[in-house]
Amino acid sequence: MTLTAPVPSRLWSPERRWPTTGILLLVTLVAFEVMGVGTAMPTMVRELKGEALYAWPFLANLAASVMATVFSGRLSDRRGPKPAILIGVVLFLVGLVVAGIAENMTVLLAGRVLQGFGVGFLIVAIYVLIALVYPEDDRPAVFGALSAAWVVPSMMGPAVAGWATEHLTWRLVFVGIVPLVLIGSVLLVPVLKKLPPHAETPPQRKYLPIAAVAVGLGVAGLSWSLQHRTWWMFVVALLLLAPALRVLLPKGTLLARRGLPVTILARGLLAGTFFAVESFIPLTLTVVHGYSPLEAGIPLTLSALGWASASMWASRHPEIERHTLVRFGFLLSATGIAAVTLIAPTWGPAHLTLVFWAVAGAGMGIATSSVGVLMMAASPEADRGFNSAALQISDMLFSATMIGLGGVLVLATAPTSGVVALNLSMAALAVVGAILTGPRMRATLKT
Helix, strand or coil, rough: CCCCCCCCCCCCCCCCCCCCHHHHHHHHHHHHHHHHHHHHHHHHHCCCCHHHCCCCCHHHHHHHHHHHHHHHHHHHHHHHHHHHHHHHHHHHHHHHHHHHCCCCHHHHHHHHHHHHHHHHHHHHHHHHHHHHHHHHHHHHHHHHHHCCCHHHHHHHHHHHHHHHHHCCCCCCCCCCHHHHHHHHHHHHHHHCCCCCCCCCCCCCCCCCCHHHHHHHHHHHHHHHHHCCCCHHHHHHHHHHHHHHHHHCCCCCCCCCCCCCCHHHHHHHHHHHHHHHHHHCCHHHHHCCCCHHHHHHHHHHHHHHHHHHHHHHHHHCCCCHHHHHHHHHHHHHHHHHHHHHHHHCCCCCHHHHHHHHHHHHHHHHHHHHHHHHHHHCCCCCCHHHHHHHHHHHHHHHHHHHHHHHHHHHHHCCCCHHHHHHHHHHHHHHHHHHHHHHHHHHHHHHHHC
């Protein structure tokens, strides 16, 4: 099925202006919290005397977020997105306040868990809300705008969080965004009130709550075990994940079955290959080429700009089939990933990282927004929440796994050889993603 010819975007028409603003504001604030908290974390744990627990605020947040995506998907399929959005907003707000007033690590961890649950509920429910509020012709523009909503936090989040932590207090990283979250939530109230009664009955899914807990603990355990090379935990994480993923992903996802399964898999491959390489670009530039931390972060900023620009470009060309854009995005990302291999040696042209990583970011922008459109087109109303949750699980699972494996590879060898091996393997995996898309993904719109 070929997507229709270009039509003017109606995202900012009077009846959609406020929901569009509310959705983008909430996503921007979630992104800011994700991007900024890492900068402030060293100061937080030092002040709270929790250096030994440094990784746990991240892992607890990740586990809670993964679990909440599952619960949000199920609730959205049974009751519509309204309850999940309200729960997500409340949990996120309470988590921000709890973390912001924390006087010890226990309270900080509790706040991070609540934030993770809030983000997980919100992101999935927002996807379902998009399907209800925006017709299919407008969805490419919506998903393009969602990608763009991460740009300012990507560029400014760490800097703003660092400035606030150094000159004021790290607590502002949390409580400082509370008023804006309230504004974004209020903007969604009118559209939530106008949603039609939810009449769809989702299919029965056995063991969903158990699988949700297992996948949350499994993803966090996998990340921890790979970072710390704790192999017994790695085995436990796999034992938790294997049966849970059979419940939480569409059948045939990990086998790249045609249609929706390969679409869900594509999201994971895109995120895993890109973020695994990006995680070690600053390390390479600082250790191998002597860049300052500020200079080493510039390629990541340009990549975020490339991501947003490309996703907006894709949204303005609905006449191009989305599966074609996904394949092109994979190849563009693979090109950028392979090219940054050149900066790993001391003789490498480090200054070209700016160009190479902007290309990879553009590929991600084109592909990820298109994957969201394809997933939604393939989802009957009764399964939109489940499939949206599966998309997020695939993203987080592959990202945690590839970043962890990259750390093992780089730490086990000399930085240059480890980075070369990581980059080339991730580029090859991105090419595999391009091969799997196309005809296999074209079936998505027919399922």
